[in-house]
Amino acid sequence: MPPKSLPARSGPTTAAAAVTETTPNGPSSTNSDEMCPVCKTLRYLNKDMLFLISPECYHPMCTVCVDRLFETGPAQCPYAGCLKTLRRKQFREAFFGDLSIEREVDIRRRVAAVFNKRESDFETLRDYNDYLEMVECLIFDLTSGDEVARQKAEGKLMDWERQHKEEIEAIKRARGDEKELRRVRMQQEKDEERRRREMMAKEDAEERRQKSNVMSELIDAVANSGNAGDAEREVKIILKKRGRHNDASAGAGSGAPGAGATNLSIRGLKKATTPMERLKARERKGPYSPFQGLRLAPSRYPQLEDKGVYHHIDLERFMSYEEYKVPGYDPAEFYKRAMFEAFGGLGLVIGEDEDAGTGGRGGRGEREEGEGTVKSETPSSGLVPVKMEVE
Template identity: 45%
Template sequence: MPPKSSSFGAGARAGTSSSGGGLPALSSDDMCPVCKTIRYLNKDMEFLIHPDCYHSMCSNCVNRLFNDGPNQCPYAGCHKTLRRKGFRAPFFGDLSVEREVDIRRRVAAVFNQVEDDFETLLDYNNYLQMVEDLTFELVHGTDQKRQQAEAQLQAWEAEHKADIERNRRAGREADDLQRRRIAAERDAARQRRIEAIKEAEEEKRERVRSREAELDSMQTGEAGGGGGGGQRVQLKRRGQVNKNTADAAANMIQDKNAAAAAGADGLGVGRLSIRGLKEKKRPPPPEGPYDPFGGLDFIPSRYTLEPKGTLNHPALDHWRLDQGHITGGYSFDEYISRAMFDAFAGLGVFIEDEKELGGQTGLSAGQVATIGGGIGAVGDKMELDAS
């Protein structure tokens, strides 16, 4: 629980000024309000605060007072019991800012709904307004109001623990994603730079080589033609290199565009436009791997093919010796399984019952007849189209 707003920053300052007496204004940065050590004596003096009361004191005092366990805040009138563990160096010079930032951080951790959780923008804005009011009361409100706000905050936290946790995780994932994207971009950039350097080196080497070739050809006598050839070769290579770089540039631009698009997506989560708190959508159950047979089960239920070799037919023996079948990789097990399937498939299909019911599988007789009649007649046209 933060202390009274009047008691901390102002109190600290009052302490220093009163103890400083007539000394030229000693800022709180220069003297520890507890032990009165001044920076002049201890160059490495570091001030720590505890987020319970925001009373600053030097690290020596903290060690001295709290090493042996919890102790009362040494400030006069402050009865907070502090622990060594809670002390930290303030980030902001102004401790009231430090405190406000802490409070805002805490509120933000609890009220972590994002725009997508709301149905309308108005709802989201109302929500933001509510959160801001609460924060203001926590930071600047009177004692009573602050307590009230604190109670509200805790109630909300207790009530929506699961949601908060979920949002927090989602936020963290988004952050992770962003971080990874940035890292990947950086990687790509580095890769490009290395490639560019390599290319430049390659080009340089190429130039040297072609120059040598030119010299060689001049040496062997066919000066004019050889020189021209070398030139051409070089020009051609350069052209190629240029083209390569152009390609690379195009790729780079594409990458950048993609990255930008992705970035926009990432930002979209945090953008300020909203709808009212949506009905929580349950994540769809995992679909599992794609099944090309639409859930058909191929394990036979009326017969078994195991153990192998127990099923046979004398008519097959002849074919087992047939060269044409063996060399073709014909599987007799395949034939056996098919024959067994044929023998038992549809045993439990009672066409009369099922088709009379019609419904999901069959057309009614009338429909079929109409269709049939239609085909015969439509035939005229279809055939016309074909011919």
Template identity: 30%
Template sequence: MDDEEAIAANKCPVCGSDPRTHPGLRFKINTKCYHRICEGCVDRNFSSGKAECPVAGCHVALWKREWRTQTFEDLKIEREVEIRKRVNKTLDRQEDEFETKRDYDDFLELREELIMNLVFKTDVAATNRKLREYAAANGIKTDTTEAANEPTKPVKRKDVAPDAADPSGLIKGLKKISIPKAKAPYDPFMGMSRTRDYYEVTESYVARARGKPAEAMLAAGYDFGQYMDECLLRAFAGLGVFIEDEMATKNNTAVPVPGTGELKAADDVF
């Protein structure tokens, strides 16, 4: 490359600035049309919002955030890397998601074919349509979505099984989705019956307020007194405390007092 070609390569196609006349001049590119303009032209043309690319003959609409610093010297490599990142982000599948190793290899070949179509501009419209349909069917939000701020609504095809891992039908050989069985809610009583004879559901209850006359009220679920009785029964029913048995045991352990004929309970050494 001679000096004139080097100067032309470092010259902004919009304002004509170059590093010789503007020391510290920096260029930016975008990932749609891949035109390279200076940072000043980006600020002037896109500070107010979305606008067309200022390069003559280009009518691609862009945002200011879509312009970034160039990474590779060759713009062809830059473009291919961006395409690969976009496609890989959409078709992000791992080997363990496929039935066999052959199915995974077929997927890698399909992904590479779609990438090359975009790189060499072959069937671009059909390739982008396949990627959009796949992203929409699988609920993937991509940068190419028209409404970027709105969630992508999954679109399922009617000719695909409901348990298919890819509703769009683009990727073959994926394992079917196994829907786990719903677990029963936790039962702290382990199946024990929670209905008791003393708990009755009626149309109305009588309020049992202390110090106040009984007042009738419509049933709103259950009576508080019955609920309290049920709670006490649940708390103490399993303790096995029986007063009568305790009294009988106490009488059996009593010993007579000498000279009086009275019974006296034996001292508990424990």
């Protein structure tokens, strides 16, 4: 015979029935958290006694019993008449003290996962209410119906789940997204809040700092103006300190040669040279080149300065006017530019000439010349007059 204190009766074979019956009228309910119904250990002996349940039958037992009974694998529930096979993994703490509530909440959770529609999914409120009623009936059958009703309800739930699997999944996913979104938004708000707080704290600190600065300046000013003797003494102290510092550095300096005598050496350093030495090394060759070897004379078309003959009626007319002649408008400049623009870019193959893009002075044949060449172009007299004749 099962012990008297066991809540389970011999009649109901299912856990659900067992719990519903036992908890309300449990004469041992006062004992239930004082003594393990399986091993009869008292809380008095084991202070940290903890009761676990399995969602299969909701029969509570202490952790020691769970470990002892299910250590070797699945076994039958130790309650008399309960034929459920339990596994150690399933056991958990009950959230509610009343195990019937615990069970109902579990069932509701399971049903809600299947019947997961919302009011917005229905045409009218009436339809939604009908739906809710249907779901509530189902839950009632599951929680407190008799064996037949419970079986039927279970069957209905299974069928519904099988038939509407995809729909249920879709709704679940949408809910998940919403939840995620909400979570992110919450997080953002929290961050924002934190930032604001930090900023305010910073501002406060700044304000305080400024205030204290002003105060200290004020104090300094008062101190300085008040007593010249103090200031003098202060200066003396500073001087003394500095003097000692100088002494210390001098000592370090005198010690340096000894330290430098170590055979530590770094190879590959550049030789230190003054610009003057570098210059001497480069040795001055040839005379100074005012143009720095750059020659910009056109090489591919004749220079008008050399030929000096070009007929331009308009320009001749302009150059006969005083306002052109007197301030020195230079027809040579105009000719030069006209020629450059006429020939510029000719003989230039884009792609062959890398400088084409940057220089943009194709026709001129710009080139560097050695300093010797520049020397030859140097005139002996100061000036080379521009020869410009117009026929």
